[in-house]
Amino acid sequence: MRMVRKWVAAALGTALLAGAGAFAVPGAALASVQEGVGHEVTPGQPYGGVNRDRDWLGSYMLQGQHVWCVQFALTAPDSGQEYQPGDPLGTKWGEPLAPEIAANISYLLLRYGDTQSDHEAAALAHLLHSWTAAPRPGQDDLNPGNSFTEIAYDIDFHFDKLPAEAKEAVERLRAEAEANRGPWEAELTAPEGEQTIGETAEWTLAVTRAEDQGVGDVPVRITATDAEVAGLTDGVATTPADGSPLVLEVTPTGPNPTITGELAAPADRPYVRQAVDAPDTTQRVVSTGGEQQLTVEATTTAVTAPGQVRITKVDEQSQARISGVALRLSLPDGSPALRQDGTPLVGPDGEPAVLTTGADGTAVIPDLKTPQEVMITEVSPAPGYEEAFDPANPPSVTGVLEPGQTLELVVSNVPNTPTVPIRIPAGDEPGVNLGLLGLGGMALAGAVAVGGYALRRPERQR
Known part of the structure; x- marks a missing residue:
C-alpha cells in the first residue's frame, strides 16, 4: 500500500469542489484559476453543441490549497469564494451517494488529496467524476447537445485518453479505496x-x-x-x-x-461547503469531509527496578568468613522488608524472614522493593563467638536498597578469648624430672665452662 508521508497534515488541508470542467462555459472568468497536478484530455468531451479542445483531470489550486471537482462540467472555481457549511455530498443529479461510494471518496481524498503525482491526480479526478456524475440508467445524459448542467461524465471517453500510468493508477486507487475505506x-x-x-x-x-x-x-x-x-x-x-x-x-x-x-x-462521507456567490453556476466548494480524528x-x-542485598558474616580480627549464622532481614523498625511486588518478606512464623549464611559466609536476598532501608540483625551467635554476643543488643547493620543495585552489608563478630591450659604434675615422676634436671644441669655446666674459658684467655697473654 502506498505511503503518503504528509498524510495527516494534507488531509486537513485538502478541499473538494462540487463541479469540474474548468472550460465548460465559454467566456467564463478563469484568470484566477490555477491547475494543479494531473493530465489534460484532448479533445474534451463535447456538450452544449460545442466541440471542445480539452478537459482537465487533476487538482486545482484554490486559496493555496489543492482542491478537487466532483460534479463534471460546472464553471471553474473562483479563488474569491467564501465557504460555509453545507450538506452531505450527493451526485450531480441531487441523489445521495451510496454509502460505499461516499466512503471510497473520503478514503481517497484523505490518502491522495495532496499527491504530487500527475498520474495519481488524474486517476483521483477521474474516479471522483465517475462516482458523482455518471450517466443515469435510462437517461440521455451523454447527449452532446446537453448543457453543462445536464451533461454526464463520459467515463470510457476520458479513461481511454489517459496515459497508461494514469490508467494503472485508476485501477490501483479504486481497489485500495474498496479495501481500506472507513470506518476505521x-x-x-x-x-x-x-x-x-x-x-x-x-x-x-x-x-x-x-x-x-x-x-x-x-x-x-x-x-x-x-x-x-x-x-x-x-x-x-x-x-x-x-x-x-x-x-x-x-x-x-x-x-x-x-x-x-x-x-x-x-470518515463515512464527505460534506459540502456551498459557495456564497453564484452557487448554481460557479463550482460549489466542499471540505474533504474525508477525515476524522481518532x-x-x-x-x-x-515501579523502580528491584534490588538485592548480600550479607557477609566475618570474624572481626581475622576477617575470615563465618558460615551457618542465622540473620534476620527487616526494616529498621523491626517490621518485615518488602518484596518487589510490595508483599512483606516473612518466614513461616509470620515474622521478618531469617536466613543463614552459606559455606562462603554470605547470604543473598533478591527481588526486593526499591528504594527501602533494611536492617540485618544476628539472631544467635555462631560457635566460638558466644562471649561477645549480647541478646539485648545483637550485632546489626543497616543500608538503603537502590533500584537495580546490590546492597553489600557486612556483619562482624568478636571471637571468644582463647584459653591455654596450665598443667601441674602431681607426685614424683623421677624419669621425667631427672631428665629435665639433667638437661638443665648440662645447660648450666656448659655455660660455666664457656664462661671459664672466656676468663682464662687474658692470663695467657700475660
Missing part, C-alpha cells in the same frame, strides 16, 4: 502486569477496517507521559505496510506511563 478503528494496548522504570517493554497499536483487517502505512502521532518511545520521526510512528499492529518500544520513566496516539481516518490511549503503572 484504532486500539492501543499496554503490556500486561506492572512495568519497571528504566526497562523497555512492547506496546501495540492496531488500526483496523472492516472484518478486523489491519490498515498499513497509517501515520500516528505519539505523545508519551512518564515514558519514552523509541523510533519516532518527529513524534510520528507508522503502521507496517502489511497492516500488522505497530509495535512501540516504550521505556517507563515515571510511575504512570501513558501513551496517546492520534491519527486521521476516513485518538487512542493506554496507561499502566511502573
Whole structure:
C-alpha cells in the first residue's frame, strides 16, 4: 500500500469542489484559476453543441490549497469564494451517494488529496467524476447537445485518453479505496502486569477496517507521559505496510506511563461547503469531509527496578568468613522488608524472614522493593563467638536498597578469648624430672665452662 508521508497534515488541508470542467462555459472568468497536478484530455468531451479542445483531470489550486471537482462540467472555481457549511455530498443529479461510494471518496481524498503525482491526480479526478456524475440508467445524459448542467461524465471517453500510468493508477486507487475505506478503528494496548522504570517493554497499536483487517502505512502521532518511545520521526510512528499492529518500544520513566496516539481516518462521507456567490453556476466548494480524528490511549503503572542485598558474616580480627549464622532481614523498625511486588518478606512464623549464611559466609536476598532501608540483625551467635554476643543488643547493620543495585552489608563478630591450659604434675615422676634436671644441669655446666674459658684467655697473654 502506498505511503503518503504528509498524510495527516494534507488531509486537513485538502478541499473538494462540487463541479469540474474548468472550460465548460465559454467566456467564463478563469484568470484566477490555477491547475494543479494531473493530465489534460484532448479533445474534451463535447456538450452544449460545442466541440471542445480539452478537459482537465487533476487538482486545482484554490486559496493555496489543492482542491478537487466532483460534479463534471460546472464553471471553474473562483479563488474569491467564501465557504460555509453545507450538506452531505450527493451526485450531480441531487441523489445521495451510496454509502460505499461516499466512503471510497473520503478514503481517497484523505490518502491522495495532496499527491504530487500527475498520474495519481488524474486517476483521483477521474474516479471522483465517475462516482458523482455518471450517466443515469435510462437517461440521455451523454447527449452532446446537453448543457453543462445536464451533461454526464463520459467515463470510457476520458479513461481511454489517459496515459497508461494514469490508467494503472485508476485501477490501483479504486481497489485500495474498496479495501481500506472507513470506518476505521484504532486500539492501543499496554503490556500486561506492572512495568519497571528504566526497562523497555512492547506496546501495540492496531488500526483496523472492516472484518478486523489491519490498515498499513497509517501515520500516528505519539505523545508519551512518564515514558519514552523509541523510533519516532518527529513524534510520528507508522503502521507496517502489511497492516500488522505497530509495535512501540516504550521505556517507563515515571510511575504512570501513558501513551496517546492520534491519527486521521476516513470518515463515512464527505460534506459540502456551498459557495456564497453564484452557487448554481460557479463550482460549489466542499471540505474533504474525508477525515476524522481518532485518538487512542493506554496507561499502566511502573515501579523502580528491584534490588538485592548480600550479607557477609566475618570474624572481626581475622576477617575470615563465618558460615551457618542465622540473620534476620527487616526494616529498621523491626517490621518485615518488602518484596518487589510490595508483599512483606516473612518466614513461616509470620515474622521478618531469617536466613543463614552459606559455606562462603554470605547470604543473598533478591527481588526486593526499591528504594527501602533494611536492617540485618544476628539472631544467635555462631560457635566460638558466644562471649561477645549480647541478646539485648545483637550485632546489626543497616543500608538503603537502590533500584537495580546490590546492597553489600557486612556483619562482624568478636571471637571468644582463647584459653591455654596450665598443667601441674602431681607426685614424683623421677624419669621425667631427672631428665629435665639433667638437661638443665648440662645447660648450666656448659655455660660455666664457656664462661671459664672466656676468663682464662687474658692470663695467657700475660
